[in-house]
Amino acid sequence: MNRPRQFDLICFDWDGTLFDSTALIVRAIQQAVLDVGGARPTDEAASYVIGMALMPALAHAAPDVPKEKYPLLGERYRHHYLATQHDISLFEGVLPMLAELKSRHHWLTVATGKSRRGLDDVLASRQLHGIFDGSRTADETAGKPHPRMLHELMREFGADPERTLMIGDTTHDLQMARNAGCASVGVGYGAHDTHGFDALAPRFVARSVGELRDWLSAHG
Numbered sequence: 001m002n003r004p005r006q007f008d009l010i011c012f013d014w015d016g017t018l019f020d021s022t023a024l025i026v027r028a029i030q031q032a033v034l035d036v037g038g039a040r041p042t043d044e045a046a047s048y049v050i051g052m053a054l055m056p057a058l059a060h061a062a063p064d065v066p067k068e069k070y071p072l073l074g075e076r077y078r079h080h081y082l083a084t085q086h087d088i089s090l091f092e093g094v095l096p097m098l099a100e101l102k103s104r105h106h107w108l109t110v111a112t113g114k115s116r117r118g119l120d121d122v123l124a125s126r127q128l129h130g131i132f133d134g135s136r137t138a139d140e141t142a143g144k145p146h147p148r149m150l151h152e153l154m155r156e157f158g159a160d161p162e163r164t165l166m167i168g169d170t171t172h173d174l175q176m177a178r179n180a181g182c183a184s185v186g187v188g189y190g191a192h193d194t195h196g197f198d199a200l201a202p203r204f205v206a207r208s209v210g211e212l213r214d215w216l217s218a219h220g
Contacts, residue, residue, distance in 0.1 A: 016190025
């Protein structure tokens with residue numbers, strides 16, 4: 001009787017989709033690369049890798065940094081990110097949207113390129129207590145766009161691919177959904193330009209949290 005309209009399992013990316021962290025991540029990547037002697041990545045290059053697992057992301061953003069410096073590069077990124085991580089917050093309207101979805105008996109989960117420690121730190125906040133039913137991070141499974149995160153979450157909740165929706169702000173998120181046989185929705189207020197979304201056939205591209213909430217209310 002309480003079965004949702006179209007999707008039992010809704011999986012959200014974190015950074016740039018629910019959490020307003022894109023600018024912070026870009027600055028942390030750029031500063032980390034400079035710290036180890038690399039050329040400063042452009043804003044576009046740094047934002048493109050958001051959502052990927054950390055080390056592949058940094059390697060892609062800093063092709064001139066030698067592999068032997070990757071551990072230091074990762075250390076410097078964490079330093080710069082952690083120094084200002086409390087300056088960021090959920091996008092306006094996210095909490096009411098999640099509460100509405102929860103009341104309609106969707107399973108709500110997170111699939112993110114963040115580390116488990118990093119995600120747990122933000123999920124520990126009182127305002128997010130009890131909202132999410134499950135999560136997967138890149139360091140405990142496979143990074144995007146590999147479909148393993150979604151496969152594991154679907155198995156955990158017994159959800160079919162056709163009744164699973166992935167929502168994210170990057171092509172990595174939409175490609176992961178495609179690889180897993182799931183539907184996707186893109187958001188246009190995060191890290192990636194939406195021009196690359198069309199080829200990955202999302203059901204919808206939301207330009208704001210309000211648009212995303214309205215679409216989910218009508219079609220979720």
